[in-house]
Amino acid sequence: MIVADKKPIEEIIxxxxxxxxxxxxxxxxxxxxxxxxGKKEVGVLSSALRMYFLNQGREVKxxxxxxxxxxxxxxxxxxxxxxxxxxxxxxxACGVGVQFMAEKYRTTPVYPGVNTCFLGAxxxxxxxxxxxxxxxxxxxxxxxxxxxxxxxxxxxxNGPCGGSTTGKCEINQDIDCAWQLIVDRLKALEKLDExxxxxxxxxxxxxxxxxxxxxKREDVQ
Amino acid sequence: xELKTASKLEKILAAGHHAVTSECGPPRGSDPEAIxxxxxxxxxxxxxxxxxxNQTSVTRMCSLAACIRLKLMGLEPVLQMVTRDRNRIALxxxxxxxxxxxxxxxxxxxxxxxxxxxxxxxxxVHDLDSMQLIQAVRFMRDEGKxxxxxxxxxxxxxxxxxxxxxxADPFEIRVPRLAKKIAAGVEFIQTQCIYNLDKFEEWxxxxxxxxxxxxxxxxxGLTPMKNVGMARYMKKRVPGMxxxxxxxxxxxxxxxxxxAEEGIKICIESIERLKEVEGVAGFHIMAIEWEExxxxxxxxxxxYPRPQVD
Numbered sequence: 407m408i409v410a411d412k413k414p415i416e417e418i419i420x421x422x423x424x425x426x427x428x429x430x431x432x433x434x435x436x437x438x439x440x441x442x443x444g445k446k447e448v449g450v451l452s453s454a455l456r457m458y459f460l461n462q463g464r465e466v467k468x469x470x471x472x473x474x475x476x477x478x479x480x481x482x483x484x485x486x487x488x489x490x491x492x493x494x495x496x497x498x499a500c501g502v503g504v505q506f507m508a509e510k511y512r513t514t515p516v517y518p519g520v521n522t523c524f525l526g527a528x529x530x531x532x533x534x535x536x537x538x539x540x541x542x543x544x545x546x547x548x549x550x551x552x553x554x555x556x557x558x559x560x561x562x563x564n565g566p567c568g569g570s571t572t573g574k575c576e577i578n579q580d581i582d583c584a585w586q587l588i589v590d591r592l593k594a595l596e597k598l599d600e601x602x603x604x605x606x607x608x609x610x611x612x613x614x615x616x617x618x619x620x621x622k623r624e625d626v627q
Numbered sequence: 628x629e630l631k632t633a634s635k636l637e638k639i640l641a642a643g644h645h646a647v648t649s650e651c652g653p654p655r656g657s658d659p660e661a662i663x664x665x666x667x668x669x670x671x672x673x674x675x676x677x678x679x680x681n682q683t684s685v686t687r688m689c690s691l692a693a694c695i696r697l698k699l700m701g702l703e704p705v706l707q708m709v710t711r712d713r714n715r716i717a718l719x720x721x722x723x724x725x726x727x728x729x730x731x732x733x734x735x736x737x738x739x740x741x742x743x744x745x746x747x748x749x750x751x752v753h754d755l756d757s758m759q760l761i762q763a764v765r766f767m768r769d770e771g772k773x774x775x776x777x778x779x780x781x782x783x784x785x786x787x788x789x790x791x792x793x794x795a796d797p798f799e800i801r802v803p804r805l806a807k808k809i810a811a812g813v814e815f816i817q818t819q820c821i822y823n824l825d826k827f828e829e830w831x832x833x834x835x836x837x838x839x840x841x842x843x844x845x846x847x848g849l850t851p852m853k854n855v856g857m858a859r860y861m862k863k864r865v866p867g868m869x870x871x872x873x874x875x876x877x878x879x880x881x882x883x884x885x886x887a888e889e890g891i892k893i894c895i896e897s898i899e900r901l902k903e904v905e906g907v908a909g910f911h912i913m914a915i916e917w918e919e920x921x922x923x924x925x926x927x928x929x930x931y932p933r934p935q936v937d
Contacts, residue, residue: 563759566795567867568866569866577740601800604810
């Protein structure tokens, strides 16, 4: 899923402090799972903002809505009839949702309420970690199912570097060395000899390097 | 091994001499005197001088410009190149720039992570990794082509090196990793600083078991300790560094004013011992901001005078 983290409330206030009718818009997908932008967080942020404006002695209308998805025309259409009531929307969806919102409702300003971080998974309650950087050309088949692009700080395709120490990355003892994980995994699969296969120079044109990407599938259009 | 380049370092190694290399870190400024002074201190006692490439990710004068300075002094530079800061266009371009000055040695590295340096908020590149850079230089040299396939007019003629750290984890792939670099085309290796000689010799045995010492020249890396504080710092803070407790104890038991001397003694003893290890083709003495000590170490270790080659 897409993992996001809450933006500091001061940053959100700075964006919307002069507005009078604000919609706080949550999303029921990834950001709900990572507890950054679901119905619950919409409620918490709305209460905090109401408190802020009350203390400022200002009357500001703050409404709460959480859509099934903000990255989907069908669900985003649900607010078409009410969007004109607002002079600002704070979207707690990932960057995709915020942009979809901006594209669809061109005259209503939309502000991001979360920082979109990475593609990852929930390790435990309150801990999410990165697993994929969407390079567009998956090489997990050759690395024992562990991704060196997203999990090695230098995204070495022929790692580990000389900084791997007791299974940890040189940049931070809290980060596992991806190549230690790959070696351990290849060993478990009895395929350690595959470690010696050189990973060729990668074609990064399917990555961010190639410009904005598009997947087009005529078979399902 | 048959000579493939005009590198003086290659000639010395091919002639069967123990090679001696050292390194100079470029200054954090544009004064060329800094590099000239350092090189002058060591030039008669080493065969080639590495110029580091923004080591520990701290921004400095570029390795290429400093290598050109050495070349203009009639010395033999080893151009260190990290893949952290440049993509394949810039790497190939700099290789050609170096080749235009007949810089004949390159050391291919991935580089320390930028979070250690003065631009921790910067991007890293890593378009290639160190093994792929080895492949790229060999391809440019041997095929006379750019990675994109076009022909290079006057291809680079570089002797291609890389680093190896026998002490990093996981230990079991440290020799396979060397084999992989050899498969990528590396011709000489400069190792991480060696303090744990037992572990290094264990690694060398595994290297010899696979016959890898006959496919690549291995230069043992050594850095003299200035004092016990440096030894403790390296043990605790420098990733992938193996400093045994005996070394720390030996320095700690030495009076403060004699610790530098003791550090140099340890370095010389290490060279003496490693000279006897089959497969050690030479020494890479990294006296960090202590270049003036290199001549004494080289002489005391019986590696002076340096051999002359054409």
